[in-house]
Amino acid sequence: MSMMKGCAATVAVGMLFAGGSARAGERVEIVKFKAGTTATNLHGSIRGYDGVTYKVATGAGQVMHVLFSPSNRSCYFNAYAPGKEPGKDTAAFVGSTSGNEFGINPTAAGSYRLQVYLMRNAARRKEICKYQLAIEITGKPGGISAGVSDQMMADACKGSAAQMYGVQPRKVTLESKIVAGGSGFMLDGRVDKGPEGIKKLRCIYKADRQFSHIQAMTSDGE
Secondary structure (H helix, E strand, O other): OHHHOOOEEEEEEOOOOHHHOOOOOOEEEEEEEOOOOOEEEEEEEEEOOEOEEEEEEEOOOOEEEEEEEEOOOOEEEEEEOOOOOOOOOOOOEEHHHHOOEEEEOOOOOEEEEEEEEEOHHHHHOOOEEEEEEEEEEEOEOOOEOOOOOHHHHHHHHHHHHHHHHOOOHHHEEEOOOOEEEOOEEEEEEEEEOHHHOEEEEEEEEOOOOOEEEEEEOOOOOO
């Protein structure tokens, strides 16, 4: 997410979740973007069971992308939709099984919760994880784009393809160039399905560069 460089967040520490829904020692921070920016880079560290949850406010119909870069292989983040609480509800995204990239289009109105944590084995050993959390939100309510970069388009394609084919994002390889086609844009790629072979695909975008759908380029018999 090259557009995120140089952007910094103003983070206000919030209250811990009531009712014991947060893990022991977990803190909650509210993410605020600087005026006129659409992206931010957060830097932090956690140790043992002392995790952190970031609350990111969004409007309906926006586009959000999150990239997590941890120093510890046992360090992940989960994402919860507005109204959902860590420790109480099912996560919309689980980093330990889905990787370090999360994207959603369109967003719901409210606050998404991004929970950074260490896996139990590493937490028990009181290991430390230093991390960077890059967050980008674009678009106005209603889905009108405020400027969608090539990286955002590629991230949306990779995330949707991984979900469609039931693989991890690292199994999806994309071409380097997004090209104009039809009434919008397109990006070709392939998915490594292991014993099932390589499946070719094409991501289709609208004229405003918003992701539309995936077109399978390999028939089921291949």
